Amino acid sequence: MSSAPEKGHTLSNPVIPGFHPDPSICRAGDDYYLACSSFEYYPGVPVFHSRDLVHWTQIGNALDRPGQLRLPPDSSSSGGLYAPTLRHHDGRFWLVVTNVSADGNLLFTATDPAGPWSDPIRLPGVRGIDPDLAWDDDGTCWCTVAGVSQVRIDPLTGETLGEPRRVWSGPPGAKAPEAPHLYRIGDWWYLLIAEGGTERCHGVSIARSRTPDGPFEPCPANPILTHRGTDHPVQNTGHGDLVQGPDGSWWMVFLGVRPGGGSPGWHVLGRETFLAPVTWIDDWPVVGEVTTDLAPPPWPLREPVAPPVRDDFELSDLAPAWISPRSRSAEDCTTKERAGWLSLRARGASLDDPGVVFVGRRQQDLSCRARTLADPAEGHGGLAVRLDERHHYGIEATAGEVRVIARIGPLRSVVASRPSDGGPVVLRIEVVATREVTEARQGPDTVVLGVEDREGGFVELARLDGRYLSTEVAGGFTGRVIGMYASVGTVHFDWFDYEPGAH
Ligand code: 6LW
Numbered sequence: 290m291s292s293a294p295e296k297g298h299t300l301s302n303p304v305i306p307g308f309h310p311d312p313s314i315c316r317a318g319d320d321y322y323l324a325c326s327s328f329e330y331y332p333g334v335p336v337f338h339s340r341d342l343v344h345w346t347q348i349g350n351a352l353d354r355p356g357q358l359r360l361p362p363d364s365s366s367s368g369g370l371y372a373p374t375l376r377h378h379d380g381r382f383w384l385v386v387t388n389v390s391a392d393g394n395l396l397f398t399a400t401d402p403a404g405p406w407s408d409p410i411r412l413p414g415v416r417g418i419d420p421d422l423a424w425d426d427d428g429t430c431w432c433t434v435a436g437v438s439q440v441r442i443d444p445l446t447g448e449t450l451g452e453p454r455r456v457w458s459g460p461p462g463a464k465a466p467e468a469p470h471l472y473r474i475g476d477w478w479y480l481l482i483a484e485g486g487t488e489r490c491h492g493v494s495i496a497r498s499r500t501p502d503g504p505f506e507p508c509p510a511n512p513i514l515t516h517r518g519t520d521h522p523v524q525n526t527g528h529g530d531l532v533q534g535p536d537g538s539w540w541m542v543f544l545g546v547r548p549g550g551g552s553p554g555w556h557v558l559g560r561e562t563f564l565a566p567v568t569w570i571d572d573w574p575v576v577g578e579v580t581t582d583l584a585p586p587p588w589p590l591r592e593p594v595a596p597p598v599r600d601d602f603e604l605s606d607l608a609p610a611w612i613s614p615r616s617r618s619a620e621d622c623t624t625k626e627r628a629g630w631l632s633l634r635a636r637g638a639s640l641d642d643p644g645v646v647f648v649g650r651r652q653q654d655l656s657c658r659a660r661t662l663a664d665p666a667e668g669h670g671g672l673a674v675r676l677d678e679r680h681h682y683g684i685e686a687t688a689g690e691v692r693v694i695a696r697i698g699p700l701r702s703v704v705a706s707r708p709s710d711g712g713p714v715v716l717r718i719e720v721v722a723t724r725e726v727t728e729a730r731q732g733p734d735t736v737v738l739g740v741e742d743r744e745g746g747f748v749e750l751a752r753l754d755g756r757y758l759s760t761e762v763a764g765g766f767t768g769r770v771i772g773m774y775a776s777v778g779t780v781h782f783d784w785f786d787y788e789p790g791a792h
Contacts, residue, residue, distance in 0.1 A: 294343055294566075302523065302581040303545065305337060305345050307653035308559030308768030310487075311372040311419075311468065312542040314532045315382070321532065322402045323542060324351060324375040324384060325562065328767050329677075330612040333358045333370045334386060336402050342532075342540055342564055347609050348403040351384050357397070357409055360615040362644055364390035366677035367765030369615075372419040372468060372528070375402070383444065385412070385420040385432070394420050394434075396444060414449030415440060423471035423501065431501050435467035437482055439502060457496045457505035459484040468528040471501060477572060480505050483527040487560070487766070490517045491527030493543060495574060514543060514565070514576040523563060523579050524548055524556075531567065531574065539567035541576055546760075549655065549733030551726050555759035557733055558652055559768015598787045602631040610650045612770065614643065614675075621646045621775075631782040633670060633775035640673055640681045640774055641696055649675060649772020654789035655722035655734065659771045660741070661785045664713040668778025672716040674736055675770050680763040682753055684716045684738040685776065691716070693738045693751040697762075705750040707740070713783070715741035718771065720755065721791050732756035 305312070311326040321342055327333040332350035339345045352358040352370065360369050373386035384397045384406065394412035399405065412420070417434030422444065424430050432449075433439040433456070440453040458466040459482055468483035477497045485492045492515030496505035516526045529543035545563045548554030566577035600608065602624045613622065626632040637645035652674065661672050665686040673683030682695050691714060692706035719737040734755035739748050756762055758769055773782050 294341060301343060302563045302579060303547075303561035304343055304542070304564045305562035306558065307561060307651035308770070309335065309562045309651070310544045310560035310766065311528050312544065312562040313373050313375045313470075313530045314542045315375050315377045316532055316534070317377040317382070319535065322375060322377070322382070323562070324373045326372050326766070327370050327612070328765075329360060329364060329366050329369040329390075329614050330770070331358060331360060331614070331616050332609070332612065334373050334384065335609065336375075336404075338402070342534070349609050351397060351399070351402075351404070351406045352386075353404065353609075355616070357406065359388065359391040361391060362615060364615065364643075366614070366643075367767055371766075374421045374470065374530075376422050378422075378424055383422055385422050387418045387420060389418065396422075396447060410445070410447040412442065412447045412449070414453075415442065416453070419468045421470045423473070425473075425501055429501075431471055433469040433471050433480070435465075435469065437466050437469045437480070439471075454502065456480065456503050457507065458482070459494050460507070460511065463494075464490065470530050472531060473501070475572065479574075481529060481531065483529070484512070485515065485517065485527065487525060487527065487544075489524055491515065491525045492517060493527050493529040493541070493576070497572070508573045510573060510575070513574060514541065516545070516579070521579065522547060523581065524554070525560065526563065526579060529576075539569065539574065541565050541567050541574075545579065547655065550723050550756060551729040551731040553761065555733040555756045555761045557755055557759045557769055558655070559760065560766070599784060601629060601784045602782065603629050607631075607648070611648050611772070612650070613648050614645065617648070622648055626779075627781050629783065630664075631773065631785075632779055633773060633782070634779045635668060635670070635775040635777050637776070639694075639776050640675060640683055641678050641701065643678055645678075645774055645776070647673070647675060647772055647774040649673075649770040650787060652720065652769040652771050656720055656789070656791040657771075658717065658719045658788045658792050659786065660715055660717045661773055662713055662715050662783040663773070664781040664783070665711065668775055668780045670773065670775035670777070670780030672718055673772065673774055674718060674720070674758055675772070676758045676760075676763045676767065677765060680758050682718075682736050682738060682758065683774065684718065684740070684750065686714050686716060686780075687711075687777075691740050691750070695751075695753055695757075697757040704753070705738075707748070707750060709740075715745075717741055717747060719792060733759060
């Protein structure tokens, strides 16, 4: 049985931690499904399932074949796939998304949201990011995009029917009216948008009309969600989507960030997915408090320590949480070369290279530990925290040495090294969130890189300020991803462990 959380309870937000922005949600019977942006990573658009809106499991990635997702080798980080809309209509699932690096707006369908999703239907006449789909009673399909403008489309062919028309775009002068979602609720059509930009001024506003194409009357209480100018520990709240539970209750999913450290505050996990209850007054939605059972700021006093998430690479297909920049092929990433090991064959020469062979998972906890057993007998490679090509810290094993490499903007440096016997070695990265801010310039966390000795003891090689792997420093729309890479030859990895919490 599907349900929804009881109102008034403290929700364990974020409901999907880590770089999972621009959530779009729908319900089919007892099941909720949610999709997020994935930018330059392949496979693209993670899809989640839940029965209670709080506990989510990733069931796949909507775009998991090269024919669905083209990310050219020269496409930039924070390019690629922006802001999907996921809907259940007429017995199937519909997903519309923008590939800003290649093909523009694309529409996919599936009978099972876990996949397979169809080949893309192109929408060449729909110009603008953040496409939304909504259907009128007579079957008319409305596609609304950032800006905000709207056009009717034939969703089976991708053809536009008529000319795009500008519709309500938020309060006059609002920055970045985007993320539109159009809903038929009762006797009204509601147009929900984000405005203020995806940074600290982000917010959600709404307007309504008797018809899907307006004119729209703005809600007197706009913005209906924003944390701008507040000291709430969750900031940048915006880009929402509404869903109704089977019990009639209403909810909003939206993105937010958890900044840490002193001034101006740095967020390192990217924009995460949050949930808040919604009630209705005078036919307008009222978004309830954004609650969290995590400690109040400064983040975090304590975080739950969950068991390690270990991958032994025993399966022939990688779990859906593993992502790679731009592309991944069986030639350069395989579990079939050495049974029970992940073998990575270098394409780019380092993590600075957009073509690097890197397989990682999102950092989902403010404090965490990642470990891997790497065999560098046939190459160079290691374990890294990646924000983009220009911002990453890694610990790399070669035949005779283990070294820590830091790349921050234009600067690249080997910050520590130590001789090794060239055999398999456990590489370890610990991220330790700043517990107490005692100084205005204090960073959000510390990234500690090292190796384990034969007894499992930790040999620390470097301790680096995490602010340089934050969105406030690097820019863009993504968050940290932790994983394995190869820079020369082939490197084999026996297992990978990710443990939340400080150790
Ligand atoms: C997305 C836009 C936004 O397309 O950021 O926060 C852009 N909102 O709606 C990238 O995620």
